[in-house]
Amino acid sequence: MGVHGIEPFTRENEPKTMLYETTLRALNGKPQPKLKELTDGKGFGVRVSKQGKISFQFRYKIYGKNKRMDLGGYPDLSLKQARDVVDECRSWLAEGHDPKLKRSMSREKTLAPVTVQQALEYWIDNYARDNRTHVDKTITQFQRHIYPAIGHFPLEQTETRHWIECFDRIRRGIKGQRKPAPVAAGQILQNAKQALRFCRVRRYAVSRELDDLIASDVGQKQRQKDRVLSDVEIYDLMHSIQKREGAFYMRYLCQLLLVFGARTQELRLSKFDEWDLERDLWTVPKDHSKTDKVIIRPIPAKVKPIIEFLYKRHGDSGYLLGALKSGETVSCSGGLLCKRLKHKESWSLHDLRRTFTTKLNDLGVAPYVVEQLLGHSLGGVMAIYNRSQYLPEKLAALNMWCEWLELLVNPVDSVVLINSVRAG
Structure with missing residues (x-):
């Protein structure tokens, strides 16, 4: 037998x-x-x-x-x-x-083999949507660079060379169509590697063709950024907002990003039910937070009228900024601001958050208060035992910051101050 x-x-x-x-x-x-x-x-x-x-x-x-x-x-x-x-x-x-x-x-x-596109979408639907902050950007990158080239290939028959051809096109760019994007090539590789590992662990499809590749093999890692806007650049941005230049959505997004030091997605996804105008608190839910933790920020008195105005204008939509736009769309629009303002060195929307952090520290705000405003976890034992939200300290810091911004844009003697700032 x-x-x-x-x-x-x-x-x-x-x-x-x-x-x-x-x-x-x-x-x-x-x-x-x-x-x-x-x-x-x-x-x-x-x-x-x-x-x-x-x-x-x-x-x-x-x-x-x-x-x-x-x-x-x-x-x-x-x-x-x-x-x-x-x-x-x-x-x-x-x-x-x-x-x-x-x-x-x-x-x-x-x-009926599992294709490259099916494998990547399996990871997106079963993991990335719930666990990745910038999943919309990842989806767009796959749709733009991977699916048209090898998306229809059977995954298990797709060789390393097929993937590398895709990454090379991203890294070098396509003449007359797309600019070279070595950082994007590295990002797409990392996401694709994670997707294939997820499929392999779940026995959905098996491929190890990307296992030996690292970001430097196909492009380059994203460098740690240190861009902080100067006082003149902050003035240019705020003055442009006051003059109502540019799209309504981007004007109010930039203003609130700079005031609160929030991540772009926290405001992009923000709904009116997060804003308690009786208690003057903005509560970012876990679903909108990169750290998967609730973030509570006081609403300064100088900012409250802005939120009330947005509610009157967009209350029916439910969204603070009137519409839900994709991260990719907002990021692209933000990347054009420095050109419109004729700034020599480019900056992104996330650089407004770094500017907020740097300026508050320069103003003497305690680092732990700044970290709380950013939505970061406190380090060491404090992260375990200290559950205080430090709301009074946060409010004092934001009030000080709003006054600084107001003084920068609307000084007593604007000509003298602006000239002195530009000279500096």
Whole structure:
């Protein structure tokens, strides 16, 4: 008896026939007086119909019950190919598997393999949407750079060279269409590696073609940024907002980013139910926080009228800024601001958060208060035992910061101060 009661079929006194190509050719398509069966031994043989149609078959037993599976017809399947299939079936039998089920699963996998796009989307739907902050950006990168090139390839047949060709196009750019983006190439590699590992662990699809690649092989890592806007650049931005230059959405987004030091997504996703204008508190929910923790910020008196105005204007939409825009769209719009303001050195929306941090520290605000305003966790033992929100300290810091901004943009003697700032 084989493993788990599974064994090849054998008949007592089974004729010791040996199949040959010449025999099959002679029988193929030739009418027969009756159904004929020829055996090659150990369960392998052929059935020849009255019309001369030849079908390969494999017989075996499971717990004493006879089983038969059709392997394919001759000559579409050659005798050698049929014997190879039977060898595989015998291996499955030896491992305790039903060959018919294993072959059916194998054929389904071959005929409908998981594609590169399906694998990446499996990771997005089952992991990234709930655990990655900038999932919209990742989806856009895949749609733009990966899917058109190799998205339709069967994942398990996609080689490292196919992936590298994609990354090279991203790194070098496409002449007349896209600029070189070596950092983006590195980011896409890291996301794709995580996606393929996720699929592999879950046995959805298996590929190790990216395992040995690192960001520097296909592009470059994103460098740690240290861009902080100067007082003149802050003035230019705030003055532009006062003059109502640019899109309404971006004006109010930038103003609130600079005032609160918030992450872009915290304001991009913000809804009015987060803003308690009776208690003057803005509560960022876990779902909108990068750290998966609630962030509570006081609303300074100078900012409250802005929130009230936005509510009157956008209350029906539910969103503070009137609409839900994708992270990619907002990021691209933010990247154009420095050009519109004619700043020599480029800056991004996230640099407003770094500017907020630097300026508050320069104003003498305690570092732990700044960290709380940023939504960072306190380090060491404080992170475990200290649950204080430091609301009075936060409010004092934000009030001081708002006064500083107001003085910068609307000084008593604006000409003298602006000239002195520009001179500095």
